[in-house]
Amino acid sequence: MSPSIQYFQFHGFAHPSMPTTLRIVEVDKLKTACSTCSLQELCLPAGLSAIELKSVDELIARRRPVKRGDYLFRSGVALHSLYAIRSGFMKSCVLHEDGREQVAGFHMMGDLMGLDAIGTNQHLCDAVALEDSEVCEIPLKDLEGLSRNIPSLQQHFHRIMSREIARDYGVMLLLGSMRAEERLAAFLLNLSQRFAARGYSPTEFHLRMTREEIGSYLGLKLETVSRTLSHFQAQGLIAVQNKHLRILSLDNLKELVSHHSCRS
Amino acid sequence: MSPSIQYFQFHGFAHPSMPTTLRIVEVDKLKTACSTCSLQELCLPAGLSAIELKSVDELIARRRPVKRGDYLFRSGVALHSLYAIRSGFMKSCVLHEDGREQVAGFHMMGDLMGLDAIGTNQHLCDAVALEDSEVCEIPLKDLEGLSRNIPSLQQHFHRIMSREIARDYGVMLLLGSMRAEERLAAFLLNLSQRFAARGYSPTEFHLRMTREEIGSYLGLKLETVSRTLSHFQAQGLIAVQNKHLRILSLDNLKELVSHHSCRS
DNA sequence: CCCTCGTTTTGATCTGCGTCAAAGTCCTGC
DNA sequence: GCAGGACTTTGACGCAGATCAAAACGAGGG
Numbered sequence: 001m002s003p004s005i006q007y008f009q010f011h012g013f014a015h016p017s018m019p020t021t022l023r024i025v026e027v028d029k030l031k032t033a034c035s036t037c038s039l040q041e042l043c044l045p046a047g048l049s050a051i052e053l054k055s056v057d058e059l060i061a062r063r064r065p066v067k068r069g070d071y072l073f074r075s076g077v078a079l080h081s082l083y084a085i086r087s088g089f090m091k092s093c094v095l096h097e098d099g100r101e102q103v104a105g106f107h108m109m110g111d112l113m114g115l116d117a118i119g120t121n122q123h124l125c126d127a128v129a130l131e132d133s134e135v136c137e138i139p140l141k142d143l144e145g146l147s148r149n150i151p152s153l154q155q156h157f158h159r160i161m162s163r164e165i166a167r168d169y170g171v172m173l174l175l176g177s178m179r180a181e182e183r184l185a186a187f188l189l190n191l192s193q194r195f196a197a198r199g200y201s202p203t204e205f206h207l208r209m210t211r212e213e214i215g216s217y218l219g220l221k222l223e224t225v226s227r228t229l230s231h232f233q234a235q236g237l238i239a240v241q242n243k244h245l246r247i248l249s250l251d252n253l254k255e256l257v258s259h260h261s262c263r264s
Numbered sequence: 265m266s267p268s269i270q271y272f273q274f275h276g277f278a279h280p281s282m283p284t285t286l287r288i289v290e291v292d293k294l295k296t297a298c299s300t301c302s303l304q305e306l307c308l309p310a311g312l313s314a315i316e317l318k319s320v321d322e323l324i325a326r327r328r329p330v331k332r333g334d335y336l337f338r339s340g341v342a343l344h345s346l347y348a349i350r351s352g353f354m355k356s357c358v359l360h361e362d363g364r365e366q367v368a369g370f371h372m373m374g375d376l377m378g379l380d381a382i383g384t385n386q387h388l389c390d391a392v393a394l395e396d397s398e399v400c401e402i403p404l405k406d407l408e409g410l411s412r413n414i415p416s417l418q419q420h421f422h423r424i425m426s427r428e429i430a431r432d433y434g435v436m437l438l439l440g441s442m443r444a445e446e447r448l449a450a451f452l453l454n455l456s457q458r459f460a461a462r463g464y465s466p467t468e469f470h471l472r473m474t475r476e477e478i479g480s481y482l483g484l485k486l487e488t489v490s491r492t493l494s495h496f497q498a499q500g501l502i503a504v505q506n507k508h509l510r511i512l513s514l515d516n517l518k519e520l521v522s523h524h525s526c527r528s
Numbered sequence: 529c530c531c532t533c534g535t536t537t538t539g540a541t542c543t544g545c546g547t548c549a550a551a552g553t554c555c556t557g558c
Numbered sequence: 559g560c561a562g563g564a565c566t567t568t569g570a571c572g573c574a575g576a577t578c579a580a581a582a583c584g585a586g587g588g
């Protein structure tokens with residue numbers, strides 16, 4: 001176990017059988033039920049029996065599309081549901097009182113959003129779609145009720161919350177003790193892992209977010225992000241062109257994260 | 265709601281009736297049961313009925329003392345129990361592979377530790393006592409079982425996990441977008457809040473951790489922590505002498521956190 | 529009581545990344 | 559297809575905080 005990256009936002013395991021590009025289209029064609037959703041392994045109903053799955057199906061209040069740039073929820077609003085991302089890509093932002101905002105995380109299909117709101121019954125961050133997305137709305141009360149009857153659902157829900165905490169520890173490590181190069185390398189590796197876990201290529205993908213959003217997430221300025229990416233490219237670690245990214249050497253990136261002098 | 269500090273690691277509400285200094289002694293004299301524990305409001309069994317409380321009492325496998333410097337658990341070890349701190353003060357540390365470590369949090373009475381381990385069934389951080397402490401051992405399986413029968417326990421457990429996530433967001437904000445002065449001010453205010461919530465003075469307390477540990481938590485070097493504290497003292501915001509700290513102006517500290525230019 | 533070692537303070541210097549600026553590129557809507 | 563705005567890249571420079579160094583302080587053990 002190597003805490004810095006391997007556990008940092010690792011949400012599931014890979015589906016090597018999935019094709020790379022047509023996935024979203026396929027998913028959209030499916031009917032709404034969890035029981036037929038290919039994200040099961042990553043999402044809430046992981047490891048449930050067929051009967052239990054049916055109950056979870058009934059849990060989903062509705063599916064809801066979220067257009068690029070739209071808010072799924074806003075900070076301060078009362079919590080009623082958690083949201084499982086069915087397709088698309090989102091960010092969550094914590095807000096300063098002075099209006100500045102910081103990206104707290106990037107979320108893709110199979111991820112569950114809204115977990116931070118359970119404690120206060122109010123959302124503490126904004127959720128914004130970075131591309132047209134679709135989410136499943138899961139009323140918290142119903143989820144709690146059902147998980148009282150289905151131990152494995154309860155367990156899985158706890159695991160998901162716990163993994164979010166673990167992910168946050170990873171981010172804290174990153175923000176607290178890594179230099180710019182290490183942070184960016186860790187970020188790219190994390191994206192790579194998560195795409196891989198969803199059946200996409202681990203070495204070639206689109207960055208759905210701007211340099212500024214990456215910077216905000218990593219505690220860096222956009223110029224630094226851009227410069228560092230250029231630097232990686234010059235070293236032959238990656239090939240970037242605008243938002244298209246190809247990782248040329250996963251190993252060298254990993255080395256950068258772990259072996260390089262961290263500044264403390 | 266002001267996300268940066270007010271929600272950042274705020275775990276409960278104040279007990280103004282509690283005397284300031286003799287609290288630990290009193291707690292130690294009590295018998296082991298939750299039902300007679302003065303930490304109820306902060307700890308797991310918050311808001312349970314007398315009958316439910318009794319069930320939770322039976323949940324506690326045992327109380328366990330942890331001497332200063334000893335580990336409560338170590339990274340990599342299998343999870344069996346969560347731990348509620350009954351008295352004392354602890355830190356949790358995430359580990360780099362290169363041996364460096366980062367403090368992920370400081371924990372005091374009423375706090376629940378080990379939540380990050382549920383996802384993998386392995387502890388992801390070390391827990392070390394910063395002073396002689398005592399914890400209540402709560403087997404996770406039993407807690408899950410009981411919370412299936414007691415909805416309010418289930419709810420409270422979810423709230424606790426969620427608040428940990430919210431706290432982490434606060435730390436991310438701090439690490440990602442605050443300057444040294446703001447970080448330290450936020451840190452002191454957070455300690456102040458938490459002591460207040462436990463019936464201690466919000467303006468005068470002992471720092472149980474070294475400057476290095478503070479620095480590790482805040483993503484700063486110990487020299488910077490020391491310098492910044494001296495600076496605060498020169499400004500008349502606080503009075504520090506070694507580990508004894510007195511806050512002279514909570515308001516000015518708060519202002520420092522929110523109004524000052526954050527570096528982004 | 530003194531010695532020792534861990535901790536803290538303070539100073540001087542260095543550097544990674546932020547800031548400011550300007551040019552270039554891509555995307556979108558008309 | 560063109561115009562305008564958003565995003566990205568690259569350069570020059572400055573500063574907050576890291577690093578190096580050394581002295582002072584405090585707590586615990588013999």
